[in-house]
Amino acid sequence: MSVHLNLLLIVRLIAAVAAAKTQYMSKPNCESKCGNVTIPFPFGLTEACSLNTSFIITCDKSLPFLNTTHEMRLFNTTDDEKVQVLDISLDGQLHVSLPIVTSCVTPKSEHNYISISLYAPFHLSSKQNKLTVLGAYTLGIVSDEYSTYALSDGYLTYARTYCMSFYSIIYNISIYNSSIYNMTHDESCSGSFCCETPIQHRLSKFHYTCVANIFDYNSTQEPFQSYPCGYTFLVKEGAYNFSMTDIKNFNTKNTFPVVVDWAVGNTCLEAQKNASSYACKSNYSECQDATVGPGYHCKCSTGFRGNPYLSDGCQDVDECAEESHDCLKGISTCSNSPEGSYSCSCLKGYEGDGKNNGSGCVIRSNRKIVIALSVTGSILALVGGTLYVYCALKKRKSNRLKEHFFQLNGGLLLQQEISRYTGSNELTKIFTVEELKEATNNFNKEMVLGEGGEGTVYKGILRDNRIVAIKKSRISNPNQIEHFINEVILLCQINHRNVVKLLGCCLETEVPLLVYEFIPNGTxxxxxxxxxxxxxxxxxxxxxxxxxxxxxxxxxxxxxxxxxxxxxxxxxxxxxxxxxxxxxxxxxxxxxxxxxxxxxxxxxxxxxxxxxxxxxxxxxxxxxxxxxxxxxxxxxxxxxxxxxxxxxxxxxxxxxxxxxxxxxxxxxxxxxxxxxxxxxxxxxxxxxxxxxxxxxxxxxxxxxxxxxxxxxxxxxxxxxxxxxxxxxxxxxxxxxxxxxxxxxxxxxxxxxxxxxxxxxxxxxxxxxxxxxxx
Incomplete structure (x- = not known):
């Protein structure tokens, strides 16, 4: 009897451990799937199983749909459909399926559209989706609900984002005046029969439109006899590859995957003030503000995996069992920690942290340590000596080049002129190039005040904390050096409250640099x-x-x-x-x-x-x-x-x-x-x-x-x-x-x-x- 009791306890213990390791993605007693699509919390099939009504997924005949409105207008008919969900990611994205808009050239051609309303907190991802248009002289438009557009004489007068595909032969002859056209196509979506373009940010309520024959050519002539229809659709980047066969044999009942961004709440800071409404329920979860738009996402902390929106959703990852650790194989052992980390320990006779990217495991031997230190010291001395010689030669070369530029730019002449005015405080100072590099953070682009035809002006801070403007000219005329020096001497003697003061110059660069007082309030x-x-x-x-x-x-x-x-x-x-x-x-x-x-x-x-x-x-x-x-x-x-x-x-x-x-x-x-x-x-x-x-x-x-x-x-x-x-x-x-x-x-x-x-x-x-x- 006692043996059976012990076996029962062991079985229950194993079951308890297995249950603890199970990573639940949905709330208890809630369906976690619709067909082949997993529905993780905060999404759910009912209000009780979701975070709020915005995250309810409708499951119809084993197909999941978003709670949205969707209107299609095709050839003077309207149709309401739901937006099908293909996949849900807890990283703040889900994939949905959107249809194609078709417009064909007829004696009474019309533009057709699809209008979709994604309720908060959903909006299209501008980084991962493209507006794609197929056809000859076909225009595709995507606009949010606040944008308007109109067509007058076949020309677009206003639209938020649009793309136009052209008929290749006519386009090349009329625009590029080419009499020879290579009939082979590289089938890249770059304007010829196909074009694609990124969409605008944060589209929630939007419509996309297709207009064939945008230039209103005669519908009975080429290219409309061969390519009478145009197509517009939104698609995840990389999910569609253009082929010329699609122009005539395009299945308009197809749908394409589109990426939708989602988030919860407003910001992490506001959400954490109210524990009851804070969505990151797991003790091992972290909050991150959404990169696009309001809201935040929850993620499991490093070393944990699962659903951070559930109280026990983030479970410890056993890096040792999964062999995802960094311990040295053969000479160190891995020990998992239930707090989301692991440790490595070297085998007997070795010492170190046992990690590949750490100190590793080395044999405990003083002799070997001395040898290793000696070899390392020798290598370091050799490398240090080489670097010293290299730097010395580089510095000598740099000094020679600066001296060359100094003489080429009239430095000796300027020094002679300065010596004639000994004791004058109004004459120019000759700056070194190191002083001006230090003042401008090595002429960093962030220090640029403006650029013009004659050069670039940088903001600089001298060692005495004076703010100056440093002008770096684009060209230099060696024939004007004497005139340049005379002009610098004269301008530096100008002392008028309404003339920008020239403080000095640097002649150690290929083009002289002029240093002026800094004027802060623009022109x-x-x-x-x-x-x-x-x-x-x-x-x-x-x-x-x-x-x-x-x-x-x-x-x-x-x-x-x-x-x-x-x-x-x-x-x-x-x-x-x-x-x-x-x-x-x-x-x-x-x-x-x-x-x-x-x-x-x-x-x-x-x-x-x-x-x-x-x-x-x-x-x-x-x-x-x-x-x-x-x-x-x-x-x-x-x-x-x-x-x-x-x-x-x-x-x-x-x-x-x-x-x-x-x-x-x-x-x-x-x-x-x-x-x-x-x-x-x-x-x-x-x-x-x-x-x-x-x-x-x-x-x-x-x-x-x-x-x-x-x-x-x-x-x-x-x-x-x-x-x-x-x-x-x-x-x-x-x-x-x-x-x-x-x-x-x-x-x-x-x-x-x-x-x-x-x-x-x-x-x-x-x-x-x-x-x-x-």
Missing amino acids: VYEHLHDQSKSLRLTWKRRLQIAVETAGALSYLHSATHAPIVHRDVKTSNVLLDHNLTAKVSDFGASKIIPLDRTQLTTLVLGTLGYLDPEYFHSSQLTEKSDVYSFGVVLAELLTGEKALSFERPEAHRNLAIHFHSSMKEDRLLDIVDGRIIDETNVEQVMDVANIASHCLRLKGEERPTMREVAMELEGIYIVEKRQWEKVNLSSEETETLLKATPSSSFSVDGVNRRSVNSSSDILNRISFSLTSGR
């Missing part, structure tokens, strides 16, 4: 025309920018050692610092005019829309070329329009011409920027507009100098600033301002305009600021 162009980056530029701020830019150009023309013509004055070369103070930048195209000359014959450089027409036709560069470009900048500040825009009518594409015609026809207020018109009065606008009009005169000799322009604008700004600050002027002071002699006189159509008057104190302050650069 005036961005704030006028780019809504995504713009700050609101008030009338007061725009007038201040005009005054500061004019002052800087006047300083360059008349207060430096030799006149400097900027040659590329435009709003994108006027930067704004943290106080929104204007800074003139980019002297890459600038020219220094010798004191004994008034003009230079040069290659025409500049930007269309800002370019002086007289300079463009004669190649004679003068200071008046900058005056014209500044006039365009003034027009931009007044109108908020781009200097050259193909969005305007042809007659108004050039802002300078448009501005002139508006002034002449007394329509200036029609083009003034509406964002500033309420902040000022017509008189102020006309004052600045008249200055701009004089700057834009075609003949340079009729334009004012930048000094005259700067003084005129400064006078307007000072008077208007007093009005903005609401300073009560005495009657005597007001009368003096009204009767003072104008700083300069501009006229339009031969009539003197009302100049902005100022007291002698104001004029003295203007002259002082222009001369001193402050």
